[in-house]
Amino acid sequence: MREVYKKRVETLLESLPYIRMFRGSTMVIKYGGAAMSKADLKEEFATDIALLRYVGIKPIIVHGGGDEISSYMTRLDLPVKFVEGLRVTDQATMEVAKMVLVGKVNKEIVSLINSKGAPAVGLCGDDGLLLKAEKLIRRGPDGAVVDLGLVGEVSEVNIGLLSLLEADYVPVVASVGAGSAGESYNINADTVAGALAAALRAEKIIFLTDVSGLMQDVDDSSSIISECTSNDVLELIESGGVSKGMIPKLEAVLTSLGGGVSAAHIIDGRIAHSVLLEIMTDDAGLGTKIIPSQHRSEG
Secondary structure (H helix, E strand, O other): HHHHHHHHHHEEEEHHHHHHHOOOOOOOEOOOOHHOHHHHHHHHHHHHHHHHHHHEEEEEEEEOOOHHHHHHHHHHHOHHHOOOEEEEEHHHHHHHHHHHHHHHHHHHHHHHHHHHOOEEEOOOOOHHHHHEEEEEEEEOOOOOOOOOOEEEEEEEEEEHHHHHOOOOOOOEOOOEEEEEEEOOOEHHHHHHHHHHHHHHHEEEEEEOOOOOOOOOOOOOOOOEEEEEEHHHHHHHHHHOOOOOOHHHHHHHHHHHHHHHEOOOOOOOOOOHHHHHHHHHHOOOOOOEEEEEOOOOOOO
16 A cells, blocks of 8 residues: 555656746647547546646647538538648638537537636637638649638737736637638638747647657658657658648647747647646657757756
């Protein structure tokens, strides 16, 4: 019995230097994948976020909800179309996306975090013009513009609103932006997370994924890269050495690190309490840590 108590104390003591190091800092967490769809992982994620708040860390959650949007569109007999991983978004699709992201998924996450004792508040780009957006211009291989409809990119972040809220609440941000004429834009959630982290100069940005981390060889699951730099990431993208699904995350990593974020983490959200394990323990095997090219850090 004494050994059990000793192990518990050791676990608590292991977290102490990390609490001291990160207390008062902002961390942006992109929430998605299995961690956002499986009931047990959702509960564990919300518990992690509540604990972070109680030890003085300020998490900001960013989420999408692509699978649920597609599910509702199928029910409504609306066409589901993607180009290079981005959803083609006409007005009808935007209405469904906003309904699902803002009215359903966002409120479910907020309620779950609230239930763990950490007050959370749901937001989208329309709220206080949190995320100003403009139409995303994407070109095909032939150089011609590909019209994706109401798909946007972040042009400005209202950091004053976020700074005001994060003092007392956990902001939960749906990936919908507000255009200058009052229109709404569907924005990739990884892109939103990167833009928020850069604007706030967050301490860390963390991406919860359904893979073990960034890999040197996409066909070899044992080739996980435990740590690399932004230059390494750029080389991987340019060489075509990463999957298409990973590219938006890596572009968001580069945006955030270029904006002053200390480190980005791509971790396996299928592991219970992966957020706490990444931030509060010495365990370095959860995924990939990416730091700015100018230096290599130890934390």
